Structure formats: C-alpha cells, structure tokens
Amino acid sequence: YEWTASFVNINTNHNRELMEKCPELKGYAKLVEYIRENIAQGMEKEESVDAAVGRCIEEGYLVDYLRQHIGEARGMLLSGFNQEIYEKGLREEGWEDGIRKGRQEGREDGIKEGIKKGVEQGKAEEKEHAIMNMLDLGLSKEMIAEKYPMELIEKVLKSCDCK
The missing domain is CATH 1.10.10 (Arc Repressor Mutant, subunit A)
Incomplete structure (x- = not known):
C-alpha cells in the first residue's frame, strides 16, 4: 500500500470552505489564534490560554468540549503551545503572503508591460x-x-x- 498525506493550513483566513464545514476545526483554529494574539500582546502563556478559552466559550466556539474537558484542554494547550512553533508559523504565513503579493504584483506588471x-x-x-x-x-x-x-x-x- 502507498500512503499519502496532505497538510492543510488551518490558520485563520486559510481553507475557509473547510472551516465552515467543520465547526470544531474552526473553533480550534480560533482558539489557537486567540492564544497567539494574547501572547503577542505580552500575556504569559497560562494567562493567554485561559483568556483564549474564555473568549472561545463566549463566542460559541468549542463550548461543550471546553466546558467538559477544560482541565485536559488547558493542559494540552499549555504543554503543546510553543513560542518557537508559533514564530515559525508567523514566518510561514508571512512568506505565503509575500508570495501571494509577489504574484499579484507580477501579474499587474505583466499586464502593464503587455499594454x-x-x-x-x-x-x-x-x-x-x-x-x-x-x-x-x-x-x-x-x-x-x-x-x-x-x-x-x-x-x-x-x-x-x-x-
């Protein structure tokens, strides 16, 4: 048998169609987004996780799961969230945005040159x-x-x- 795997970017503003079809995945992406935002604003890891969990519950993301498994989820997020991985993700998103902008500028320049x-x-x-x-x-x-x-x-x- 041959196995293949596909990686799907589930960060905010990526794969929106998939996110709309799978609310749990969208909720998880929002939770991670809020943790990243909180850390970027200077919160400590524990505080940022707690604030992000609270915000997700308030906004209706993963409500049942977070209420039933708050301790487990909090522990997983605290042990699994890594600043290095976060920064790598930011760089990758920036790189993807740069490629997208470069392609758009290239198309625009090509059109101007063609005219x-x-x-x-x-x-x-x-x-x-x-x-x-x-x-x-x-x-x-x-x-x-x-x-x-x-x-x-x-x-x-x-x-x-x-x-």
Missing part, C-alpha cells in the same frame, strides 16, 4: 501602414525618408515585395 508593448506595436504598424499608403501614392523613398527612418521604409518595401 505598453501592444501600444508600441500598434504605433509601429500605424507607421508601416502610412509608409505603404505613401508608396501607393507614388512618393519616392527619399521623400518618405523626410518623415520616417530609411530602415523602416526598407522593411516595408521588403514585406510587400515592392521596389
């Missing part, structure tokens, strides 16, 4: 069209060269097989 090149190409085609019209009117290369570069005139002459 710029399209305008330039349109102007070049417009010049070539004007040269063709002048040639059709019987103007000489020298007369046309007063307005347009000779290289462009030669290019137009080659492309239309004119002399």
Whole structure:
C-alpha cells in the first residue's frame, strides 16, 4: 500500500470552505489564534490560554468540549503551545503572503508591460501602414525618408515585395 498525506493550513483566513464545514476545526483554529494574539500582546502563556478559552466559550466556539474537558484542554494547550512553533508559523504565513503579493504584483506588471508593448506595436504598424499608403501614392523613398527612418521604409518595401 502507498500512503499519502496532505497538510492543510488551518490558520485563520486559510481553507475557509473547510472551516465552515467543520465547526470544531474552526473553533480550534480560533482558539489557537486567540492564544497567539494574547501572547503577542505580552500575556504569559497560562494567562493567554485561559483568556483564549474564555473568549472561545463566549463566542460559541468549542463550548461543550471546553466546558467538559477544560482541565485536559488547558493542559494540552499549555504543554503543546510553543513560542518557537508559533514564530515559525508567523514566518510561514508571512512568506505565503509575500508570495501571494509577489504574484499579484507580477501579474499587474505583466499586464502593464503587455499594454505598453501592444501600444508600441500598434504605433509601429500605424507607421508601416502610412509608409505603404505613401508608396501607393507614388512618393519616392527619399521623400518618405523626410518623415520616417530609411530602415523602416526598407522593411516595408521588403514585406510587400515592392521596389
């Protein structure tokens, strides 16, 4: 048998569809989010866990579980929550956000560059069209060269097989 595992980011603002389908998972993610917020605001680990548990109960997350297993949950959170892991998670979230922003900026820059090149190409085609019209009117290369570069005139002459 071959086993594969998928990792799913359950931090806030990730995998929202999954979170909506599984309220317990959403509640756990909220609990962890609140603990992180409390620690970031300078609370000690125990105080931040207690405050986060209270907030989750007030907001309706994991109410039954937390009320029935408060001691067990508190112990697990206190022993399992690690500042190093928390900071690593923050870095990973920041990295993901940076990648997302970079891709968005890249798309925007690509669109701008595409528009710029399209305008330039349109102007070049417009010049070539004007040269063709002048040639059709019987103007000489020298007369046309007063307005347009000779290289462009030669290019137009080659492309239309004119002399």
